[in-house]
Amino acid sequence: MYIKGVILNIATMGFLDIPGLGKAHYHEYGTGTKPMLAFHGYGMTGRQFHVLENSILQEYHVYGFDHFFHGDSKLGDWTEEQIVAGMPKPMVKAYLEEWFNIYGRQRFSVMGYSIGANIALLLIEEYADLIDEVVLMAPDGLSVYKGFHFLTFKKVGQYLFKRVTKSKWLAPTLLKNLKKLKFIDDSLYTIAYNEIDTEQKRQDVYYTLNLIRLLKPDTNKVAEMINRHNIKCRLIFGKHDNLFPMKAALPFIGKLNNPQVYEVDMGHWLVTKQLDEYLVNLQQ
Structure with missing residues (x-):
């Protein structure tokens, strides 16, 4: 101390x-x-x-x-x-x-x-x-960062973000596509996947990024x-x-x-x- x-x-x-x-x-x-x-x-x-x-x-x-x-x-x-x-x-x-x-x-x-x-x-x-x-x-x-801005400020992004975090399959699918398009690398994919594998974790992602958006x-x-x-x-x-x-x-x-x-x-x-x-x- x-x-x-x-x-x-x-x-x-x-x-x-x-x-x-x-x-x-x-x-x-x-x-x-x-x-x-x-x-x-x-x-x-x-x-x-x-x-x-x-x-x-x-x-x-x-x-x-x-x-x-x-x-x-x-x-x-x-x-x-x-x-x-x-x-x-x-x-x-x-x-x-x-x-x-x-x-x-x-x-x-x-x-x-x-x-x-x-x-x-x-x-x-x-x-x-x-x-x-x-x-x-x-x-x-x-x-x-356009990705976070889209998810937390644009109406379409906000709607999709909420839907993705409520779904068991949408979030993993989105991550796989982001990796395929090289928006994220293997290490980020692994980290992100481990943060969305339960309903509670997906909710925490949604709440965290919205809480800090301002x-x-x-x-x-x-x-x-x-x-x-x-x-x-x-x-x-x-x-x-x-x-x-x-x-x-x-x-x-x-x-x-x-x-x-x-x-x-x-x-x-x-x-x-x-x-x-x-x-x-x-x-x-």
Whole structure:
């Protein structure tokens, strides 16, 4: 646990009781002394970054949050209609304000992988003057991903998305076709298939992507804030990532003064021991 410069080298966990939203569960780990708030990818939990033990975790003490419909985070008494309407952007500030209530107002860093990058980027919009570093891996939020946009904003897509998640055979068929058309690779197919093989998992996919659909950062503002406050920015992409490739983020990268950008010989599945070794080698 990290409390104002004091580090206790144990893995712990806790909850943020966020008014109007629910209980956000978080994991604490890392041997570093600087606090970092971290947001994982779909189907994982806030413990996802524990594999970066020889790189990120040597410098930072991570507070890794479970997304709602993941891990032990529990959304409040929201109706399906509210979930599908989406979580308003201002509610993201409540995460940090509740964290400040526990640990005191202080400087911190943020990290996000895949869909988790959206929350990290939104925190930069609101708290850039307190942020030291941002680490983004295969990040969503730097450009519009047409697939998610179609499923959660277009009426036809919303209708199909709901139907697919209610059906036992439509979702697997759709995934097979996406793989056949090379929209997703073998690793993404395996990951996605394992997230739709039960009715509960399909519902969680539907609820998760709709709940976060409004949490899209203003990339122009984010870039401006990073430059104005000299926030260290590390962006890591998989060379074989068909979901959030580096080329889609190039317009955003071009707006930054001094970004550290890496394209590693991996796919979308980045948060692994292999990435940990890569980051360690960069420091040598």
